[in-house]
Amino acid sequence: MSVWLPVAPCTPRECGAHHGPVAAAAVAAVRVAAGLLLVLAGALLSTPVALLGAGARDRLTRLWARNVLRVFGLRISVVGAPAAPRGTGGGVLVVSNHISWLDIPLLAALFPGRVLAKSEIRHWPVLGTMAARGGTLFVERERLRALPGTVRTLAGALTEGSRVVVFPEGCTWCGRDQGPFTRAVFQSAIDAGAPVRPVRITYRTPAGTPSGAPAFVGDDTLPASLWRVARAGGLTAEITVLPLIPAGRHTDRRSLARAAHQAVAGGPAHQAVTGDTTRRAVTADAPQRAVASDSANRPSLSVHQCVNSMPAALNSARTPS
Numbered sequence: 001m002s003v004w005l006p007v008a009p010c011t012p013r014e015c016g017a018h019h020g021p022v023a024a025a026a027v028a029a030v031r032v033a034a035g036l037l038l039v040l041a042g043a044l045l046s047t048p049v050a051l052l053g054a055g056a057r058d059r060l061t062r063l064w065a066r067n068v069l070r071v072f073g074l075r076i077s078v079v080g081a082p083a084a085p086r087g088t089g090g091g092v093l094v095v096s097n098h099i100s101w102l103d104i105p106l107l108a109a110l111f112p113g114r115v116l117a118k119s120e121i122r123h124w125p126v127l128g129t130m131a132a133r134g135g136t137l138f139v140e141r142e143r144l145r146a147l148p149g150t151v152r153t154l155a156g157a158l159t160e161g162s163r164v165v166v167f168p169e170g171c172t173w174c175g176r177d178q179g180p181f182t183r184a185v186f187q188s189a190i191d192a193g194a195p196v197r198p199v200r201i202t203y204r205t206p207a208g209t210p211s212g213a214p215a216f217v218g219d220d221t222l223p224a225s226l227w228r229v230a231r232a233g234g235l236t237a238e239i240t241v242l243p244l245i246p247a248g249r250h251t252d253r254r255s256l257a258r259a260a261h262q263a264v265a266g267g268p269a270h271q272a273v274t275g276d277t278t279r280r281a282v283t284a285d286a287p288q289r290a291v292a293s294d295s296a297n298r299p300s301l302s303v304h305q306c307v308n309s310m311p312a313a314l315n316s317a318r319t320p321s
Contacts, residue, residue, distance in 0.1 A: 008169075016215055027230075066105075095167070096200065099172055151185070175203065183253045242263045
Protein backbone atom coordinates (compact mmCIF):
# COMPACT_ATOMS: atom_id res chain seq x y z
CA MET A 1 0.00 0.00 0.00
CA SER A 2 1.38 3.39 -1.03
CA VAL A 3 2.41 5.52 1.93
CA TRP A 4 0.77 8.65 0.50
CA LEU A 5 -2.73 7.18 0.64
CA PRO A 6 -4.95 8.56 3.45
CA VAL A 7 -5.46 6.48 6.60
CA ALA A 8 -7.73 6.85 9.62
CA PRO A 9 -7.11 5.88 13.25
CA CYS A 10 -10.56 4.24 13.50
CA THR A 11 -10.97 0.56 14.39
CA PRO A 12 -14.13 -1.59 14.68
CA ARG A 13 -13.41 -2.35 18.35
CA GLU A 14 -12.98 1.29 19.31
CA CYS A 15 -15.53 2.90 17.03
CA GLY A 16 -18.20 0.29 16.22
CA ALA A 17 -20.29 0.58 19.38
CA HIS A 18 -24.06 0.88 19.03
CA HIS A 19 -25.85 2.21 22.11
CA GLY A 20 -29.39 1.45 21.03
CA PRO A 21 -31.85 -1.38 20.34
CA VAL A 22 -30.47 -4.70 19.09
CA ALA A 23 -32.37 -6.87 16.62
CA ALA A 24 -32.74 -10.61 17.16
CA ALA A 25 -30.30 -12.85 15.32
CA ALA A 26 -33.10 -14.30 13.19
CA VAL A 27 -34.21 -10.82 12.14
CA ALA A 28 -30.62 -9.85 11.33
CA ALA A 29 -30.18 -13.00 9.20
CA VAL A 30 -33.30 -12.15 7.20
CA ARG A 31 -32.05 -8.61 6.71
CA VAL A 32 -28.67 -9.74 5.39
CA ALA A 33 -30.23 -12.29 3.04
CA ALA A 34 -32.77 -9.78 1.72
CA GLY A 35 -30.06 -7.16 1.27
CA LEU A 36 -27.83 -9.51 -0.71
CA LEU A 37 -30.74 -10.57 -2.91
CA LEU A 38 -31.59 -6.94 -3.59
CA VAL A 39 -28.00 -6.17 -4.55
CA LEU A 40 -27.97 -9.19 -6.87
CA ALA A 41 -31.24 -8.07 -8.45
CA GLY A 42 -29.75 -4.64 -9.01
CA ALA A 43 -26.74 -6.16 -10.74
CA LEU A 44 -28.91 -8.30 -13.01
CA LEU A 45 -31.11 -5.36 -13.95
CA SER A 46 -28.26 -2.89 -14.43
CA THR A 47 -27.94 -3.65 -18.16
CA PRO A 48 -31.56 -2.97 -19.17
CA VAL A 49 -31.77 0.01 -16.80
CA ALA A 50 -28.70 1.53 -18.47
CA LEU A 51 -30.68 1.72 -21.72
CA LEU A 52 -33.34 3.97 -20.18
CA GLY A 53 -33.38 7.74 -20.14
CA ALA A 54 -31.64 9.64 -17.36
CA GLY A 55 -34.89 10.47 -15.57
CA ALA A 56 -36.10 6.87 -15.48
CA ARG A 57 -32.65 5.62 -14.43
CA ASP A 58 -32.55 8.08 -11.55
CA ARG A 59 -36.01 7.11 -10.31
CA LEU A 60 -35.17 3.40 -10.37
CA THR A 61 -31.79 4.04 -8.75
CA ARG A 62 -33.41 5.99 -5.92
CA LEU A 63 -36.01 3.26 -5.42
CA TRP A 64 -33.37 0.53 -5.35
CA ALA A 65 -31.06 2.45 -2.99
CA ARG A 66 -33.82 3.30 -0.52
CA ASN A 67 -34.94 -0.31 -0.42
CA VAL A 68 -31.38 -1.51 0.23
CA LEU A 69 -31.32 0.71 3.30
CA ARG A 70 -34.81 -0.34 4.35
CA VAL A 71 -34.11 -4.07 4.25
CA PHE A 72 -31.15 -3.48 6.59
CA GLY A 73 -33.50 -1.76 9.00
CA LEU A 74 -32.54 1.86 8.32
CA ARG A 75 -34.77 4.83 7.72
CA ILE A 76 -33.59 7.88 5.79
CA SER A 77 -33.72 11.41 7.16
CA VAL A 78 -32.94 14.35 4.86
CA VAL A 79 -32.04 17.73 6.31
CA GLY A 80 -32.28 20.54 3.80
CA ALA A 81 -33.62 20.87 0.28
CA PRO A 82 -33.90 17.78 -1.95
CA ALA A 83 -31.46 17.39 -4.81
CA ALA A 84 -32.36 18.97 -8.14
CA PRO A 85 -32.96 16.50 -10.99
CA ARG A 86 -29.80 15.42 -12.73
CA GLY A 87 -29.00 17.62 -15.70
CA THR A 88 -30.65 20.67 -14.14
CA GLY A 89 -28.16 23.53 -14.27
CA GLY A 90 -25.24 21.44 -15.53
CA GLY A 91 -22.73 19.23 -13.74
CA VAL A 92 -22.14 19.35 -10.00
CA LEU A 93 -19.50 17.76 -7.77
CA VAL A 94 -21.11 16.20 -4.66
CA VAL A 95 -18.65 15.70 -1.79
CA SER A 96 -19.33 13.92 1.48
CA ASN A 97 -17.67 12.50 4.54
CA HIS A 98 -17.21 8.71 4.35
CA ILE A 99 -18.25 6.31 7.11
CA SER A 100 -19.56 3.10 5.61
CA TRP A 101 -20.48 1.07 2.55
CA LEU A 102 -23.99 2.30 3.41
CA ASP A 103 -22.92 5.75 2.20
CA ILE A 104 -23.17 4.55 -1.42
CA PRO A 105 -26.88 3.65 -1.42
CA LEU A 106 -27.62 6.59 0.91
CA LEU A 107 -26.20 9.11 -1.54
CA ALA A 108 -27.72 7.24 -4.48
CA ALA A 109 -31.13 7.59 -2.82
CA LEU A 110 -30.80 11.36 -3.03
CA PHE A 111 -28.01 12.11 -5.52
CA PRO A 112 -27.96 9.39 -8.19
CA GLY A 113 -24.99 10.03 -10.42
CA ARG A 114 -21.49 8.85 -11.26
CA VAL A 115 -19.38 7.78 -8.29
CA LEU A 116 -15.59 7.93 -8.08
CA ALA A 117 -14.31 4.60 -6.73
CA LYS A 118 -11.11 2.63 -6.42
CA SER A 119 -10.22 0.52 -9.46
CA GLU A 120 -10.26 -2.71 -7.43
CA ILE A 121 -14.05 -2.55 -7.27
CA ARG A 122 -14.24 -3.08 -11.02
CA HIS A 123 -13.06 -6.67 -10.45
CA TRP A 124 -15.38 -7.51 -7.55
CA PRO A 125 -17.96 -10.25 -8.27
CA VAL A 126 -21.43 -8.86 -9.03
CA LEU A 127 -20.75 -5.42 -7.52
CA GLY A 128 -17.95 -4.66 -9.98
CA THR A 129 -20.18 -5.27 -12.98
CA MET A 130 -22.98 -3.32 -11.40
CA ALA A 131 -20.70 -0.36 -10.65
CA ALA A 132 -19.25 -0.28 -14.17
CA ARG A 133 -22.66 -0.40 -15.83
CA GLY A 134 -23.85 2.34 -13.51
CA GLY A 135 -21.24 4.76 -14.85
CA THR A 136 -18.76 4.54 -11.96
CA LEU A 137 -15.51 6.40 -12.55
CA PHE A 138 -12.52 4.33 -11.43
CA VAL A 139 -9.13 5.53 -10.21
CA GLU A 140 -5.93 3.60 -9.52
CA ARG A 141 -5.20 4.95 -6.07
CA GLU A 142 -1.69 3.56 -5.72
CA ARG A 143 -0.49 5.13 -8.99
CA LEU A 144 0.18 8.78 -8.28
CA ARG A 145 0.86 9.32 -11.97
CA ALA A 146 -2.72 8.30 -12.76
CA LEU A 147 -4.14 11.18 -10.73
CA PRO A 148 -3.99 13.89 -13.47
CA GLY A 149 -5.84 11.56 -15.81
CA THR A 150 -8.49 10.97 -13.16
CA VAL A 151 -8.92 14.73 -12.68
CA ARG A 152 -9.36 15.15 -16.45
CA THR A 153 -11.96 12.36 -16.51
CA LEU A 154 -13.89 13.94 -13.64
CA ALA A 155 -13.74 17.38 -15.27
CA GLY A 156 -14.99 15.87 -18.53
CA ALA A 157 -17.94 14.23 -16.79
CA LEU A 158 -18.81 17.49 -15.03
CA THR A 159 -18.53 19.46 -18.27
CA GLU A 160 -20.96 17.01 -19.89
CA GLY A 161 -23.49 17.83 -17.17
CA SER A 162 -23.05 14.76 -14.96
CA ARG A 163 -23.50 14.71 -11.22
CA VAL A 164 -20.28 13.22 -9.78
CA VAL A 165 -20.14 11.87 -6.21
CA VAL A 166 -16.78 11.81 -4.42
CA PHE A 167 -15.55 11.01 -0.88
CA PRO A 168 -12.56 13.38 -0.57
CA GLU A 169 -11.39 11.95 2.79
CA GLY A 170 -9.90 9.10 0.77
CA CYS A 171 -10.78 6.46 3.39
CA THR A 172 -13.56 5.70 5.84
CA TRP A 173 -13.78 7.34 9.27
CA CYS A 174 -16.14 6.34 12.07
CA GLY A 175 -18.13 9.59 11.99
CA ARG A 176 -17.02 10.75 15.44
CA ASP A 177 -14.21 12.54 13.68
CA GLN A 178 -13.43 13.33 10.06
CA GLY A 179 -10.30 13.25 7.96
CA PRO A 180 -8.95 16.13 5.84
CA PHE A 181 -10.20 16.47 2.28
CA THR A 182 -7.71 15.67 -0.45
CA ARG A 183 -7.53 18.53 -2.93
CA ALA A 184 -7.06 16.85 -6.30
CA VAL A 185 -10.73 16.09 -6.97
CA PHE A 186 -11.64 19.75 -6.44
CA GLN A 187 -9.40 20.70 -9.36
CA SER A 188 -11.90 18.94 -11.62
CA ALA A 189 -14.68 21.27 -10.47
CA ILE A 190 -12.48 24.31 -11.09
CA ASP A 191 -11.46 23.06 -14.55
CA ALA A 192 -15.08 22.30 -15.48
CA GLY A 193 -16.50 25.49 -13.96
CA ALA A 194 -18.85 23.33 -11.87
CA PRO A 195 -20.32 24.06 -8.43
CA VAL A 196 -19.67 21.87 -5.41
CA ARG A 197 -22.44 20.46 -3.22
CA PRO A 198 -21.19 19.45 0.27
CA VAL A 199 -23.29 16.92 2.17
CA ARG A 200 -22.88 15.44 5.64
CA ILE A 201 -23.70 11.83 6.58
CA THR A 202 -24.55 10.77 10.14
CA TYR A 203 -25.96 7.47 11.41
CA ARG A 204 -28.11 7.81 14.52
CA THR A 205 -29.80 5.65 17.13
CA PRO A 206 -33.50 6.11 17.98
CA ALA A 207 -32.36 8.46 20.78
CA GLY A 208 -30.72 10.71 18.18
CA THR A 209 -27.13 9.99 19.21
CA PRO A 210 -24.55 8.92 16.59
CA SER A 211 -24.14 5.15 16.19
CA GLY A 212 -20.85 3.43 15.39
CA ALA A 213 -22.50 0.26 14.06
CA PRO A 214 -22.40 1.32 10.37
CA ALA A 215 -18.71 2.32 10.49
CA PHE A 216 -16.64 0.19 8.09
CA VAL A 217 -13.15 0.97 9.32
CA GLY A 218 -9.75 -0.45 10.22
CA ASP A 219 -9.41 -4.19 9.66
CA ASP A 220 -13.18 -4.66 9.46
CA THR A 221 -14.50 -7.27 7.03
CA LEU A 222 -17.60 -6.86 4.91
CA PRO A 223 -19.43 -9.88 6.42
CA ALA A 224 -18.75 -8.57 9.95
CA SER A 225 -19.96 -5.11 8.97
CA LEU A 226 -23.11 -6.46 7.31
CA TRP A 227 -23.97 -8.43 10.45
CA ARG A 228 -23.27 -5.50 12.79
CA VAL A 229 -25.56 -3.21 10.77
CA ALA A 230 -28.28 -5.85 10.58
CA ARG A 231 -28.20 -6.37 14.37
CA ALA A 232 -28.38 -2.63 15.15
CA GLY A 233 -32.01 -1.71 15.67
CA GLY A 234 -33.70 1.58 14.84
CA LEU A 235 -30.88 3.15 12.84
CA THR A 236 -31.48 6.36 10.94
CA ALA A 237 -29.25 7.32 8.03
CA GLU A 238 -29.21 11.10 8.09
CA ILE A 239 -27.96 13.17 5.18
CA THR A 240 -27.62 16.93 5.52
CA VAL A 241 -27.69 18.86 2.25
CA LEU A 242 -25.44 21.90 2.71
CA PRO A 243 -25.34 25.17 0.74
CA LEU A 244 -23.98 24.94 -2.79
CA ILE A 245 -20.51 26.40 -3.33
CA PRO A 246 -20.94 28.27 -6.64
CA ALA A 247 -18.46 27.86 -9.47
CA GLY A 248 -15.84 30.58 -9.45
CA ARG A 249 -16.12 31.46 -5.76
CA HIS A 250 -12.76 29.78 -5.15
CA THR A 251 -10.06 29.98 -7.80
CA ASP A 252 -7.70 27.36 -6.37
CA ARG A 253 -8.37 23.82 -5.22
CA ARG A 254 -6.81 24.32 -1.79
CA SER A 255 -9.32 27.00 -0.74
CA LEU A 256 -12.20 25.12 -2.40
CA ALA A 257 -11.32 21.91 -0.54
CA ARG A 258 -11.03 23.84 2.73
CA ALA A 259 -14.44 25.46 2.26
CA ALA A 260 -16.10 22.14 1.45
CA HIS A 261 -14.46 20.43 4.43
CA GLN A 262 -15.51 23.20 6.82
CA ALA A 263 -19.09 22.88 5.58
CA VAL A 264 -19.19 19.10 6.00
CA ALA A 265 -17.47 19.27 9.40
CA GLY A 266 -20.25 21.61 10.54
CA GLY A 267 -20.45 24.78 12.53
CA PRO A 268 -22.74 27.73 13.20
CA ALA A 269 -22.00 29.22 9.78
CA HIS A 270 -22.92 26.02 7.93
CA GLN A 271 -26.62 25.21 8.07
CA ALA A 272 -28.75 23.03 5.86
CA VAL A 273 -29.85 24.43 2.51
CA THR A 274 -33.25 25.45 3.84
CA GLY A 275 -31.64 27.57 6.55
CA ASP A 276 -34.04 26.15 9.14
CA THR A 277 -34.05 23.26 11.57
CA THR A 278 -36.50 20.92 9.82
CA ARG A 279 -35.55 17.28 9.47
CA ARG A 280 -37.51 15.29 6.91
CA ALA A 281 -37.90 11.53 6.96
CA VAL A 282 -37.87 9.84 3.55
CA THR A 283 -38.95 6.31 2.74
CA ALA A 284 -39.31 4.50 -0.56
CA ASP A 285 -43.12 4.48 -0.40
CA ALA A 286 -44.09 7.46 1.73
CA PRO A 287 -44.00 11.24 1.22
CA GLN A 288 -41.55 13.40 3.09
CA ARG A 289 -42.79 14.43 6.54
CA ALA A 290 -41.45 16.51 9.38
CA VAL A 291 -39.92 14.68 12.31
CA ALA A 292 -37.73 15.60 15.26
CA SER A 293 -35.99 18.96 15.34
CA ASP A 294 -32.46 19.03 14.02
CA SER A 295 -30.45 20.36 16.92
CA ALA A 296 -27.35 18.17 16.62
CA ASN A 297 -26.15 17.79 13.06
CA ARG A 298 -22.51 18.09 13.92
CA PRO A 299 -20.41 14.99 14.61
CA SER A 300 -19.92 14.13 18.26
CA LEU A 301 -16.61 14.61 19.99
CA SER A 302 -13.94 12.29 18.67
CA VAL A 303 -12.89 9.16 20.50
CA HIS A 304 -9.48 9.57 18.89
CA GLN A 305 -6.95 11.26 21.14
CA CYS A 306 -4.38 11.74 18.40
CA VAL A 307 -5.39 11.55 14.78
CA ASN A 308 -1.80 11.69 13.61
CA SER A 309 -0.66 8.76 15.72
CA MET A 310 0.11 5.29 14.39
CA PRO A 311 -2.71 4.41 11.94
CA ALA A 312 -4.88 1.38 12.41
CA ALA A 313 -4.78 -1.56 10.03
CA LEU A 314 -5.90 -0.50 6.56
CA ASN A 315 -9.43 -1.41 5.58
CA SER A 316 -10.99 -2.46 2.30
CA ALA A 317 -13.31 0.53 2.25
CA ARG A 318 -10.61 3.00 1.25
CA THR A 319 -11.54 5.34 -1.51
CA PRO A 320 -9.35 7.37 -3.85
CA SER A 321 -7.57 10.56 -2.91
